[in-house]
Amino acid sequence: MESAFGIFNLNKQLLTAIEELGYTSPSPIQKEAIPLILEGHDVLGIAQTGTGKTAAFVLPLLMKIKYAQGQHIRCLILTPTRELAVQIDTAIAELGLYTDVRHKAIYGGTGTKTQIEALQAGIDILVATPGRFMDLYLKGEIVTKDLQYMVLDEADKMMDMGFMPQIRKILEVIPRKRKNLLFSATFPEKVERLSYEFLEAPVRVEITPQATTAETVEQVLYETPNFRTKINLLSNLVQQDELQRAIVFCRTKTVADNVFHFLERKVLNKDSVRVIHANKSQNTRLNSINAFREGNIRVLVSTDVSARGIDILEVSHVINFDVPVIYEDYVHRIGRTGRANLSGQAITFMTPAEAYHIGKIEKIIRAEIPRRAIPKEVDVPSTPFDEQQAILREIDNQRKKEDPTFKGAFHEKKNKPGKSSTFKPKKARKGRRK
Numbered sequence: 345m346e347s348a349f350g351i352f353n354l355n356k357q358l359l360t361a362i363e364e365l366g367y368t369s370p371s372p373i374q375k376e377a378i379p380l381i382l383e384g385h386d387v388l389g390i391a392q393t394g395t396g397k398t399a400a401f402v403l404p405l406l407m408k409i410k411y412a413q414g415q416h417i418r419c420l421i422l423t424p425t426r427e428l429a430v431q432i433d434t435a436i437a438e439l440g441l442y443t444d445v446r447h448k449a450i451y452g453g454t455g456t457k458t459q460i461e462a463l464q465a466g467i468d469i470l471v472a473t474p475g476r477f478m479d480l481y482l483k484g485e486i487v488t489k490d491l492q493y494m495v496l497d498e499a500d501k502m503m504d505m506g507f508m509p510q511i512r513k514i515l516e517v518i519p520r521k522r523k524n525l526l527f528s529a530t531f532p533e534k535v536e537r538l539s540y541e542f543l544e545a546p547v548r549v550e551i552t553p554q555a556t557t558a559e560t561v562e563q564v565l566y567e568t569p570n571f572r573t574k575i576n577l578l579s580n581l582v583q584q585d586e587l588q589r590a591i592v593f594c595r596t597k598t599v600a601d602n603v604f605h606f607l608e609r610k611v612l613n614k615d616s617v618r619v620i621h622a623n624k625s626q627n628t629r630l631n632s633i634n635a636f637r638e639g640n641i642r643v644l645v646s647t648d649v650s651a652r653g654i655d656i657l658e659v660s661h662v663i664n665f666d667v668p669v670i671y672e673d674y675v676h677r678i679g680r681t682g683r684a685n686l687s688g689q690a691i692t693f694m695t696p697a698e699a700y701h702i703g704k705i706e707k708i709i710r711a712e713i714p715r716r717a718i719p720k721e722v723d724v725p726s727t728p729f730d731e732q733q734a735i736l737r738e739i740d741n742q743r744k745k746e747d748p749t750f751k752g753a754f755h756e757k758k759n760k761p762g763k764s765s766t767f768k769p770k771k772a773r774k775g776r777r778k
């Protein structure tokens with residue numbers, strides 16, 4: 345299936361990786377930044393985590409760097425924390441899977457041996473925290489003469505963490521003739537000053553999620569301990585009369601298919617629900633969307649990515665079966681309900697592993713989404729062992745992301761189901777462990 349990423353001049357290797365990652369359409373920051381970087385502009389990007397900003401610079405950089413060449417670094421990405429360095433390096437590994445581009449994250453708090461070995465073997469893209477970069481540079485392990493691209497990611501955080509003097513030193517030891525990209529979640533004066541120093545005739549790209557959400561839209565959040573509860577709650581909601589037309593957003597194709605089949609078989613009549621995702625042909629998707637638009641079907645199940653960019657008119661209900669990981673999507677989705685003075689509801693289901701993302705979304709919308717208790721008639725089964733383990737693992741990863749010194753509380757063997765849960769459903773009923 346052709347992907348909407350085809351609009352960029354990316355090569356086959358990158359497009360294949362994008363497809364395998366399940367990205368079907370570029371996020372707004374990607375749409376704007378990728379062509380500019382490919383054209384060779386310095387770019388100033390104001391975008392928060394969760395907007396897809398990493399791929400917005402990693403994809404065009406991979407396109408420019410193209411393949412392994414020489415020993416010395418050609419691209420340097422500076423980040424404030426070790427966690428972010430690892431995250432970016434992972435994105436390079438995923439998106440560059442079908443290229444032979446060599447990359448490595450280097451950061452403090454750990455030995456230098458393997459980092460030095462990798463540098464000696466040859467690196468094309470280096471992701472680094474400023475301190476460790478300077479350490480290894482001064483040791484003569486990093487040669488900057490071939491450097492063509494430099495990225496400062498989360499510049500505001502770097503300023504806040506007092507990295508400015510180190511960044512200045514780094515700028516002194518790298519070639520003047522190079523392309524620069526600066527990404528920052530916010531744009532305070534100090535970042536503006538840095539941008540004058542660092543960028544040459546930059547093009548500014550700004551993705552600021554709307555801070556306010558439509559007033560006619562009621563937002564509701566249910567704390568659902570597990571997948572099964574989400575399914576039970578959804579089937580209860582779609583049977584309510586007030587739900588005239590709803591889109592149900594799911595994170596993956598598999599979840600979307602499961603939800604669709606469940607609704608089709610057990611809850612709704614076959615003609616009132618459809619599913620759209622990347623495995624459906626363009627035609628099938630368009631037919632479903634048109635049928636939905638014309639009011640012939642009540643419920644449209646979609647993956648997060650398929651729905652992006654499609655303007656789906658007015659709906660009475662948006663149901664986030666999964667919490668969106670591109671946080672802006674939350675805001676955009678809410679905008680789909682409650683138009684033209686119709687009142688709408690945006691309903692979100694949240695497992696304990698998704699509470700982290702909800703925290704981030706609430707920061708963006710500057711409001712707490714009101715919690716609502718799960719209706720009494722909805723069965724809340726207890727969480728199966730495997731699902732519970734997966735949830736705990738994800739929570740651990742999130743804590744590590746926020747605090748690089750956090751070693752992790754999750755131990756595969758020690759945990760017994762139920763015991764270590766940090767999230768107790770308020771009303772676990774009829775629960776029996778299998």
Ligand code: AMP
Binds near residue numbers: 392
């Ligand atoms: P970031 O804002 O770079 O931290 O990315 C947030 C999340 O969105 C990451 O998990 C990415 O893998 C994912 N992502 C990035 N671009 C896309 C896209 N075009 N479609 C779907 N997911 C994406």
